Amino acid sequence: MTTILDAVDLRTQLVGENRLELLIFRLHSAQLFAINVFKIREVVKQPHLHSLPGSHPSVCGVATIRRQSIPIIDLRQAIGVRATDENSETNLIITEYNRSVQGFLVGQVLNITNLTWQDIQPPPQHAGKNNYLTAITRVKRDNHERLVSIVDVEKVLAEIVSYNTEISDAVLDQTLVSQLYGQKVLIVDDSSTARAQIRDTLSQLGLEVIxxxxxxxxLELLKSWCGEGKDVYQEILMMFTDAEMPEMDGYRLTHEIRQDKRMNELFIALNTSLSGSFNQAMVEKVGCDRFISKFQPDLLVEVVQDRLRESLQSSEPR
Known part of the structure; x- marks a missing residue:
């Protein structure tokens, strides 16, 4: 099964072109689900699992994969999918999110499909706030168009390993604290959990979050401000953006902003769960100012403080 991902390194060229590749799988039911290939290390048959007494109900044990002990999460149970085919094969998807490695037990792994982010749509509004999807799309399978649900893995992980938004005292620059109050920051992320993590961190400093x-x-919001004659640099101090999002990814968003003279100097920090070394190269390619791997409250605050210092220095009389 690992051969399905053998060419993943060659696929990095898709990122930055508003394209992505999804690994399609089932959860012991007819419904199709997906995860972005770039967050997957490998796919293997279900290995032997060692139990973890007292762990979260969705954590079904620990497996040793390539000499590394990895917690294994039953994805079907975690997102509340009812099994209709308990006898189907079981596979393990090894992923890397937010600087941690974990495995997800799934059913049949089908294929990888190449799409554009324009093909990816947000979940329907009637799905409610508690759904475990970041987006949906449609793919051709067996001569039929099938709906695919893209799993919000960050939400799944946040419910299993609670995140801490506490800011270290040593990080805070007391000379800037009072000036941070009331500053506005734009957060762009398709995961409600990821947005909440940043919002809960920055709101402690009195920052307002859009x-x-x-x-x-x-992009439409920023352009609307420009169209109304507003100064984008006065409206927001900076922007945090995820890399992977429906309709337009963070790389394309950054590219579009850099091409618009009305806002091309906006400070942009790429905040993503994708691998750091790869994204550092993409940051330089598309013109982001900083890269942050999720989720690091202290680093978020450091970036905001650095940006405020830069803003204050540029406004000083020469």
């Missing part, structure tokens, strides 16, 4: 759920929504 949220957008994808790159297109954010």
């Amino acid at each position: 949220e957008a759920t994808n790159g297109r929504q954010a």
